[in-house]
Amino acid sequence: xxxxxxxxxxxxxxxxxxxxxxxxxxxxxxxxxxxxxxxxxxxxxxxxxxxxxxxxxxxxxxxxxxxxxxxxxxxxxxxxxxxxxxxxxxxxxxxxxxxxxxxxxxxxxxxxxxxxxxxxxxxxxxxxxxxxxxxxxxxxxxxxxxxxxxxxxxxxxxxxxxxxxxxxxxxxxxxxxxxxxxxxxxxxxxxxxxxxxxxxxxxxxxxxxxxxxxxxxxxxxxxxxxxxxxxxxxxxxxxxxxxxxxxxxxxxxxxxxxxxxxxxxxxxxxxxxxxxxxxxxxxxxxxxxxxxxxxxxxxxxxxxxxxxxxxxxxxxxxxxxxxxxxxxx
Numbered sequence: 001x002x003x004x005x006x007x008x009x010x011x012x013x014x015x016x017x018x019x020x021x022x023x024x025x026x027x028x029x030x031x032x033x034x035x036x037x038x039x040x041x042x043x044x045x046x047x048x049x050x051x052x053x054x055x056x057x058x059x060x061x062x063x064x065x066x067x068x069x070x071x072x073x074x075x076x077x078x079x080x081x082x083x084x085x086x087x088x089x090x091x092x093x094x095x096x097x098x099x100x101x102x103x104x105x106x107x108x109x110x111x112x113x114x115x116x117x118x119x120x121x122x123x124x125x126x127x128x129x130x131x132x133x134x135x136x137x138x139x140x141x142x143x144x145x146x147x148x149x150x151x152x153x154x155x156x157x158x159x160x161x162x163x164x165x166x167x168x169x170x171x172x173x174x175x176x177x178x179x180x181x182x183x184x185x186x187x188x189x190x191x192x193x194x195x196x197x198x199x200x201x202x203x204x205x206x207x208x209x210x211x212x213x214x215x216x217x218x219x220x221x222x223x224x225x226x227x228x229x230x231x232x233x234x235x236x237x238x239x240x241x242x243x244x245x246x247x248x249x250x251x252x253x254x255x256x257x258x259x260x261x262x263x264x265x266x267x268x269x270x271x272x273x274x275x276x277x278x279x280x281x282x283x284x285x286x287x288x289x290x291x292x293x294x295x296x297x298x299x300x301x302x303x304x305x306x307x308x309x310x311x312x313x314x315x316x317x318x319x320x321x322x323x324x325x326x327x328x329x
Contacts, residue, residue, distance in 0.1 A: 001013050003059055003060075003063050004059045006055075006056050006059050006060070007046065008041070008059075008060060008063060009040060009041055009044040011037075011040045011044070012037045012040055012041050012044075012060060012063070012064070015033050015034075015036065015037040015040070015064070016037065016063060016064050016066075016067045017067075018033065019033055019034070019064075019067040019068055019074065020067040020068065022165060025137060025165075025167060025170070026137055026138055026139045026203070027072075027073040027074075027138075027203065027204065027205045027206075027237075027238075027241050028073065028111055028114075028115060028138075028139045028140060028238060029139060030068060030073055030074050030077075031073035031074055031076065031077035031107070031111055031238075031240060031241075032077070032107070032108045032111050032112075034064050034065075034067075034073075034074045034077045034078050035077045035078070035080065035081055035103075035104040035107040035108055035111075036104060036108065037060070037064050038057065038060060038061060038064065038078065038081045038082070038100055038104050039081075039100060039101045039104035039105065041056070041057065041060040041100075042057065042096075042097045042100035042101055042104075043097065043101065045093070045097060047093075048093070049093070050090065050091075050092060050093050050096060053093045053096050053097070054085065054086075054096065057082060057085060057096075057100060058082065061078045061079075061081075061082050064078055065078050068255065072205065072206035072207075072214075072241050072242070072243045073205070073206075073238070073240055073241045076240045076241070077107055077111075077240065080103065080107050080240070081100060081103040081104050081107060084099060084100075084102075084103040085099050085100050085103065111238060111240070113295070114238045114239075114240075114294075114295035115139055115140050115143050115238070115295075116143070117295040118140050118143060118144060118236050118237075118238065118293050118294065118295055119140075119143035119144050119146070119147040120147060121293050121294075121295075121297065121298055122140075122141075122143075122144030122147070122148070122201065122234065122236055122293040122298075123144060123147040123148040123151055123153070124298075125199070125232075125234055125291070125293070125298065126144075126145075126148035126151075126153045126154065126199065126201075127153060127198070128152065128153045129153070129155050130148075130153060130154060130155060130198040130199055131154075131155045131156050131157075131158070131196055131197055131198050132145060132148075132154060132156075132157045132158070132197065132198065132199050132200070132201055133157070133158040133159075133160070133190070133193070133194070133197045133199075133200045133201075133222065133226075133231075134157060134158075134159055134160070134168075134171060134200070134201050134202055135159075135160045135162060135168065135200075135202050135215070135216060135218060135219050135222050136160075136162045136167045136168060136171070136202070136203065136215065136216035136218075136219070137162070137167040137168065137170040137171045137174075137203075138171075138202065138203020138204075138215075138236060139203070140203050140236035140237060140238065140293075141171075141201045141202055141203040141236040142171060142174055142175065143236070144201050144234075144236050144293065145157060145175060145180065145201055146174075146175065146178045146180070149175075149178060149179065149180045150178075154180060154181075155181070156180075156181040156182070156183060157175055157180055157181070157182050157183070158183045158185055158193055158196070158197065159171050159172040159175065159182055159183065159184050159185070160185055160186075160187050160189075160190060160218065160222070161184060161185070161186055161187055162187065162216060162218060163187055163218075163262075164261045164262045164278065165261060167216065168184065169184070172184045187218055190218075190221060190222055190225050191225040191228075194225040194226060194228070194229040194231060195229055197226065197229065197231045198231060198232070199231060199232045199233075199234060200222055200223065200226045200231055200232070200233045200234065201234050201236060202215060202219055202222065202223075202233070202234075202235055202236070203215060203235070203236055203237060204235050204236075204237040204241055204292075205241065205281060206241055206242075206243045207235070207237055207241055207242045207243065207292065207301075207304050208243055208283075208304065209242070209243065209304055209305045209308060210286060210301075210302075210304065210305070211286030211289065211292070211300070211301025211302050211303070211304045211305075212283050212284060212285055212286050212301070213235050213237075213283070213284045213286075213289060213292075213301070214243075214254075214281050214282075214283055214284075215235075215281060215282070215284065216280065216281060216282075217279050217280060217281055217282045218282065219281075219282060219284050220282045220283060220284040220285075220288070221282075223284045223288035223289065224288060226288070227288050232290045233288060233289050233290050234289075234290060234291055234292075234293055235289055235291075235292045235293065235301075236292075236293045237292055237293070237294060238294065238295055239294050239295060239296055239307055242304055242307055242308050254279050254280070254281050254282070254283075255279070255280045255281060256277065256278060256279055256280070257278045257279075257280050258278065259276035259277070259278050261278055262276050262278050263276055286301035286302060289301045292304070294307070
């Protein structure tokens with residue numbers, strides 16, 4: 001594939017398609033795949049000047065970023081790599097190539113270690129005999145639950161199926177393989193079973209600067225039911241999922257996907273008067289969340305802005321001032 005005059009390697013095109021089509025799921029995995037795509041692109045640079053290499057990496061970065069508009073972890077991972085190339089001031093193409101590859105590997109290692117730390121910190125919030133509920137599939141939230149289970153704290157876990165892509169089935173399978181007692185329930189049964197739940201543990205695709213959490217559609221309903229039932233809600237999230245581009249969670253762009261994920265194409269053709277909407281994410285207000293478990297510690301949602309300022313050196317702003325954040329297509 002050719003983009004902006006540069007030939008994009010097939011492996012990079014494949015990674016982007018896997019992210020776009022949701023064959024690669026989970027914000028952490030998406031971020032690691034995005035960083036890896038840049039390393040592959042750097043290794044397969046066909047040759048040219050240093051200026052051409054830098055422009056080539058920028059084009060690839062924009063191409064990879066556009067795969068998923070709401071998954072903040074993806075542009076953050078890509079920016080992590082590109083920023084180190086620009087700050088490194090390489091003198092040759094080979095130096096620049098090495099910078100990109102090294103930065104990508106550093107990010108992947110950081111991401112994997114972050115999940116391990118989150119698991120340890122999150123397990124401390126689980127008490128012996130707790131019954132948990134989770135939603136969708138999140139590497140970080142699964143890691144917390146598995147670690148708490150290994151410490152003998154988890155009685156059972158209620159897993160929502162999470163339509164329309166049924167990511168909950170992935171979570172149920174992974175937890176069951178670890179020996180966790182799992183109960184799979186329909187999405188519509190969340191309030192019915194919430195009275196049995198002590199704590200809810202979910203992941204995040206993005207955390208807004210005000211502490212609002214953007215995650216798989218249905219997360220906000222789980223949090224609402226938990227608040228009503230007085231069950232604590234914990235969000236397991238790496239800090240690179242925090243978004244510096246919004247001060248109000250609702251301003252994070254919500255991705256709409258193909259209606260055929262909800263109903264079959266034939267049904268759509270037979271019912272042209274019916275509009276089918278398929279939002280991938282919703283926004284859970286910070287007041288419904290007890291704490292966010294990160295690799296830097298367990299923090300209240302309101303501390304999200306402080307983390308962005310202190311750890312990433314950015315000031316949270318409105319996305320209108322950073323239109324480049326929004327997906328170009």
